[in-house]
Amino acid sequence: MIMDGNSRWAKARGIAKEFQLRAAAEACYSNAREIVRLSSDWGIKALTLFAFSTENFLRPREEVDQWMQQFERVLSLDDPATMLLDGIQFHCIGDTARLPRTLQVKISEAQCITSGNTGMKFVMAIGYGGHSDLVQACQALAREVQQGNLAVQDIDQINLSRRLMLGERCEDVGAPELLVRTSGEQRLSNFMLWHLAYSELVFEKQLWPDFGEEEYKNALVAFQGRKRTLGVRHS
Amino acid sequence: MAITASIAAPYPSRLGATTTRLPAEVDPLRLPNHVAIIMDGNSRWAKARGIAKERQLRAAAEACYSNAREIVRLSSDWGIKALTLFAFSTENFLRPREEVDQWMQQFDRVLSLDDPATILLDGIQFRCIGDTARLPRPLQAKISDAQSITSGNTGMKLVMAIGYGGHNDLVQACQALAREVEQGKMAVEEIDQINLAKRLMLGERCEDVGAPELLVRTSGEQRLSNFMLWHLAYSELVFEKKLWPDFGKEEYKNALVEFQGRMRTFGVRH
Numbered sequence: 001m002i003m004d005g006n007s008r009w010a011k012a013r014g015i016a017k018e019f020q021l022r023a024a025a026e027a028c029y030s031n032a033r034e035i036v037r038l039s040s041d042w043g044i045k046a047l048t049l050f051a052f053s054t055e056n057f058l059r060p061r062e063e064v065d066q067w068m069q070q071f072e073r074v075l076s077l078d079d080p081a082t083m084l085l086d087g088i089q090f091h092c093i094g095d096t097a098r099l100p101r102t103l104q105v106k107i108s109e110a111q112c113i114t115s116g117n118t119g120m121k122f123v124m125a126i127g128y129g130g131h132s133d134l135v136q137a138c139q140a141l142a143r144e145v146q147q148g149n150l151a152v153q154d155i156d157q158i159n160l161s162r163r164l165m166l167g168e169r170c171e172d173v174g175a176p177e178l179l180v181r182t183s184g185e186q187r188l189s190n191f192m193l194w195h196l197a198y199s200e201l202v203f204e205k206q207l208w209p210d211f212g213e214e215e216y217k218n219a220l221v222a223f224q225g226r227k228r229t230l231g232v233r234h235s
Numbered sequence: 236m237a238i239t240a241s242i243a244a245p246y247p248s249r250l251g252a253t254t255t256r257l258p259a260e261v262d263p264l265r266l267p268n269h270v271a272i273i274m275d276g277n278s279r280w281a282k283a284r285g286i287a288k289e290r291q292l293r294a295a296a297e298a299c300y301s302n303a304r305e306i307v308r309l310s311s312d313w314g315i316k317a318l319t320l321f322a323f324s325t326e327n328f329l330r331p332r333e334e335v336d337q338w339m340q341q342f343d344r345v346l347s348l349d350d351p352a353t354i355l356l357d358g359i360q361f362r363c364i365g366d367t368a369r370l371p372r373p374l375q376a377k378i379s380d381a382q383s384i385t386s387g388n389t390g391m392k393l394v395m396a397i398g399y400g401g402h403n404d405l406v407q408a409c410q411a412l413a414r415e416v417e418q419g420k421m422a423v424e425e426i427d428q429i430n431l432a433k434r435l436m437l438g439e440r441c442e443d444v445g446a447p448e449l450l451v452r453t454s455g456e457q458r459l460s461n462f463m464l465w466h467l468a469y470s471e472l473v474f475e476k477k478l479w480p481d482f483g484k485e486e487y488k489n490a491l492v493e494f495q496g497r498m499r500t501f502g503v504r505h
Binding site: 053055056130132134135143146152153155157160185187188189190193194196197199200201202226231 | 324325326327329330401402403405406408409410412413414416417423424426427428431456457458459460461464465467468469470471472473474497499501502503
């Protein structure tokens, strides 16, 4: 899911300008927590949330800091706002080296502590960019070739996708069948480009903090109404 | 007797035809430079027209390219600089042989300059992206000729993606870069977004065509179907319910108006 529309939501609520950033971040994750819970309850096996992109690093410092603080809260097991709910296995994809050290530690711990869990896989994309992901996968493969561990001709779709961050860090999570983006924008914003090749794209007009059980249900119903042919046969 | 050399235009021109004006609702200053289109819905269209089953495949292919020709013309008239059409994917090779052949024949026709159905209209520069080695040899030759003959043109760039897959494209780019590293021509750390993009088929074959600002897919399906995944990172996606053969001037205008109504932030500002 691309959780878009948090800032617009805070603005539309008439929240004072100096509190808008924080309100947007809190509303985003308050809702994310609910969606994580619903997904888990409903039997979704993996949920990936696009939390922060490589491009988002270019936003004003104050805003970036606000999001980083929010991530630290929701990845702390003992924080009331935690998203590490019962049984969930947490994974992170993204250029984590660019994140504040304290957050890197939190991410590392959260992955570690939940690794033995058997519930839903919950992936957060923090500092993630589809282009960046493909470049690092390509570098990894080129390195193997250089070291004589792989022939150029052996580079194929399977190898490449294994070196993408999802493949490296969450081996058993495949491509998403469904991508939901809220707030009405219809674009991918450099999300998981490789993996979205055949995903059904559902665009929801509501702003993310307003994307609740009803809207999630509607998205799943819309998904189930689609005929997926994967290019081979006609719908 | 004066011998008048008749300077035949190397492509069928629309003698006497006027250029279609950009509709008033579309801002000429904010046109997308590059439009990409997934031309979906041709088979459904043929079926819905009650065409006899044995003629549906051909009708679908002809309707597809009759409309494509019109959209190529409109795009060129309206000042679009590059138009990419998703003609045939790597997955489409798995369709029944009869259907694959039908499309291959259609491509042969529309890429022949002297065929009335040609889409190589005035001044257009034609390029092809895709795994062309998998195509019938005569079609490979046609593609090669069409690229060659139109290479000196200065009009709109028309890119047809034939035998194209986004995954396949990324794999071949990755192989190309790994080969350079293996040969000592490039360091691993020098592999970056610019280098990777240059090795993708669009970068290799149409250097000066950037990512499409706008992707249109017809027939109501909302998915990318393994099209130009790298390049679609920031494209505005417009999904049109009409089937491709019914996507005409009015629908194209609406898609452009919708595109212009979007706020494009590239993740940086709200």
